[in-house]
Amino acid sequence: MNVIGAPLDRTDGALKVTGRARYAADNPLPGLLHAVLVTSTVASGDIASMDIAVAERMPGVRKVMTPFNAPRLPQAGKAAAGTPPAGRVLNLLQDTEVHYNNQPLAVVVADTLEQARDAAAHIVIRYRTKTPVLDFAAARASAYKPKEAKDEPADSSRGDMSSTDGAAARIDTTYSTPLETHNPMEPHATVAAWQGDMLTLYDATQYVSGVRKTVAQTLGLQPSQVRVVCPFVGGGFGCKGSTWSHVVLAAMAAREAGHPVKLVLERPQMFGPVGGRPRTEQHVVLAARADGTLTSMRHEVTACTSFMEDWLEPCALLTRMLYAVPNQQTSHRLLKLNIGTPTFMRAPGEASGSFALECALDELAYKLGMDPVALRLRNYADTDPGKGLPFSSKSLRECYRDAAARFGWAQRNPAPRSMRTSDGRLVGMGMATTTYPANRSAASALARILPDGTALVQSGSQDLGTGTFTVMTQVAADALGLPPDKVRFELGDTNFPEAPVSGGSQSVTSVAPAVQAASMAARLALVKLAVTDAASPLSGAPPEDVDVVDGWLQRRSDPSRREPVAAPIARRGGQPVEARMSARPGDERKKFSMHSFGAVFAEVHVDPDLGEIRMQRIVASYGVGRLLNRKTAHSQLMGGIVWGLSMALHEQAELDLVSGRIANGNLAEYHVPVNADVGAIDIVVLDEDDPHINALGTKGIGEIGIVGVAAALANAVYHATGKRIRDLPLTVDKLLA
Incomplete structure (x- = not known):
């Protein structure tokens, strides 16, 4: 019937455009009460006292739940901790410790949202504060090796890193990526309702079964006692893959109040309690012969996590498999800060790691006087060099060829600051490789x-x-x-x-x-x-x-x-x-390395006097197996590319080094692209057959779109200006410094 692959319109489209799609917070249960989180205003310490007397007497208030009166949970609420993506270390009012600014400390339940907010503002909290650890550079000395990096060893080594083997050029530099925070259109939201000992959660989640298991284990219930419903999610991107504190707190509040309870995070509460991308520093060392053949590669990653839980951004995993280099070392280290625990954020590891690796390769290409595409083809890996396995499918050569031709890469003058528009703006062209595992x-x-x-x-x-x-x-x-x-x-x-x-x-x-x-x-x-x-x-x-x-x-x-x-x-x-x-899945992962691949080419225009950077166009080609719907696939890849633009030019959560508060914890000051920031995007998905991944030959495409985009744009900015910026985001002050 040729149904698979056809650009079928969204079957849920009419529900969404008419407002009939029911999201988590839209469930109007009888007797529904409203809950508001009260969060900490210090980054480290504990609660000395909490005065809730005024709040409890205010109109409409049904319950004020604090660490001093909250029900005690099995294993102090940590029964499901340590099993990501669903299970995390949560703040469930079981103790008075404060680990980060904006940590949930109380829940106010009232008849209306306005009453709950008003009462929450009248709670007085006094702290015994401790000096927080907030400075990444100062904490670097205490960095330690984590247990693993996404089911792989934290460190890897092959060959002999002491061998120079005729290297003619060497790159030794450090790149950094900042704290970033998810800001989907729909904030986290949960409606909790009890019927006897049966709990129903209408939750904004990427994992209904994970929420059921985690909540049941945390509350001491059987999974059969918990039902989780989530037909629509207003954006997730990783932050809604875990069961966060507010979900369990909503269930606790509903049981205490004796009514269904709705708890929706306010936009500033998205900064900390529900994770984000951690800050990373990545030291990359490359050595190559005069013809571009890589002789050695080192990628050392340091990332921050919280004092509550180890969570790693595994930036060097793609380095292990992407290029054929005989001598390589990668490592991951963590350092603890008084921040909320980081989490999965679109292409965790690959998005950040590709920025460092692909920018370093661009620097090496300039040092060798070599075309960046030719350098990558010179070191093309026909098999996974890290695992020693053949790829289940790989169309990367074709992606380079197709995207370069459509972009007009051959017409680029490679000299920095050599190209200008008719009105005098500097023109830059850069490229990068993109890849992401094909998971199942x-x-x-x-x-x-x-x-x-x-x-x-x-x-x-x-x-x-x-x-x-x-x-x-x-x-x-x-x-x-x-x-x-x-x-x-x-x-x-x-x-x-x-x-x-x-x-x-x-x-x-x-x-x-x-x-x-x-x-x-x-x-x-x-x-x-x-x-x-x-x-x-x-x-x-x-x-x-x-x-x-x-x-x-x-x-x-x-x-x-x-x-x-x-x-x-x-x-x-x-x-x-x-x-x-x-x-x-069967044993195919023992026989094949499974990844998607692509190539991204970017053009930027830069004002030579003001340093304003504008993305003019991006051309990308992908090999991602068999497409089930060309229209939705195009939208997925385009959304990833736009987020890559956001990562490159806009996003940074500004951590105040005194209070530990995210200073720009709102959508007015946490910058993301708008339509005017996005230039032309040209996407092609190549026909690719992967008979090993599954019966349909399909690979996921939700995350590969963001990978490599920040590097391609950074490389384009260097080509335009001759200024190499190694710290994201690429902002005017860094360009003019």
């Missing part, structure tokens, strides 16, 4: 063919606005043999078959095979029902000779013998035909 986890799905000839397919996955509703509808329709408008796909409910977190670019790779398997099993059951039914025109036909096409059961050998899919169901009394199936 176990998933389950249910497919049910209904008496009216339509089908219902369910999986407990999530749609972050990326198109999961739509692409799973396409996969199911193709497998069932039904038109897409006859298939309803449902997700976002722990009552549905379990699926993994919608993170790590794995939803399509994991859930689509389960949806396909369940749909094909239901289709086969329907075929068997028809061929064993004496009243069917298909009676007695071999099942393998019966197809389902556009809602009709028909014989391949004689298409005139056919009937609607609803007919055999009707003859057996209208009992639906259904199948539940699971799909999981």
